[in-house]
Amino acid sequence: EVQLVESGGGLVQPGGSLKLSCAASGFSFSGSAMHWVRQASGKGLEWVGLIRSKTNNYATTYAASVKGRFTISRDDSKNTACLQMNSLKTDDTAVYFCARTLGGGFYYWGQGTLVTVSS
Amino acid sequence: QSALTQPASVSGSPGQSITISCTGTSSDVGGYNYVAWYQQHPGKTPKLMIYDVTKRPSGVSNRFSGSNSGNTASLTISGLQAEDEADYYCSSCTSSSTYWVFGGGTKLTVL
Numbered sequence: 001e002v003q004l005v006e007s008g009g010g011l012v013q014p015g016g017s018l019k020l021s022c023a024a025s026g027f028s029f030s031g032s033a034m035h036w037v038r039q040a041s042g043k044g045l046e047w048v049g050l051i052r053s054k055t056n057n058y059a060t061t062y063a064a065s066v067k068g069r070f071t072i073s074r075d076d077s078k079n080t081a082c083l084q085m086n087s088l089k090t091d092d093t094a095v096y097f098c099a100r101t102l103g104g105g106f107y108y109w110g111q112g113t114l115v116t117v118s119s
Numbered sequence: 120q121s122a123l124t125q126p127a128s129v130s131g132s133p134g135q136s137i138t139i140s141c142t143g144t145s146s147d148v149g150g151y152n153y154v155a156w157y158q159q160h161p162g163k164t165p166k167l168m169i170y171d172v173t174k175r176p177s178g179v180s181n182r183f184s185g186s187n188s189g190n191t192a193s194l195t196i197s198g199l200q201a202e203d204e205a206d207y208y209c210s211s212c213t214s215s216s217t218y219w220v221f222g223g224g225t226k227l228t229v230l
Contacts (some may be wrong), residue, residue: 045165046219102170109164
């Protein structure tokens, strides 16, 4: 059974940093690209970024809204993907999901972790 | 403002069919066969209903179907049931630097 479990969310002040983790199991993590998607309360879904597999040189791509502030990494030995978030803004307040695709859609989702950016 | 445009709300009676549209551009919906649709009930994680425009993941009812025409994709739900009441989102790959975009979501009300 595929499982994705996010952790690391919490309350942080504007300008601060936070690191989220996504622990994966039940599939070939090392061969899979991993995505992060977020959803502010009462709002729609927003793609944040992805990290590709070793085969694709662990290349990363980010949404314009987070580029230069967020960094995605992975540790294939621990089946874990991470989202390092710096220079956080109040607009970054959201539930953050890690996800894995099936074809061109996000099929596997974690339960999400809440990030609140507030003073 | 979301990159893909969806109606804010649609409604239908049990047993009826409804269609939700998702309008983009030739850089996303019209340029890739990677349109997907998600169902999200309040407080729940999104559930993939359609991927690659027309494909259904295992376990998804065949009452859900997808199509694409030019820069507009559509999700059709036939034989509406009360449990179909939820928010629906579309997504697509894009050739822009954003790489992946979502629609703003459509609230389906089953009357």
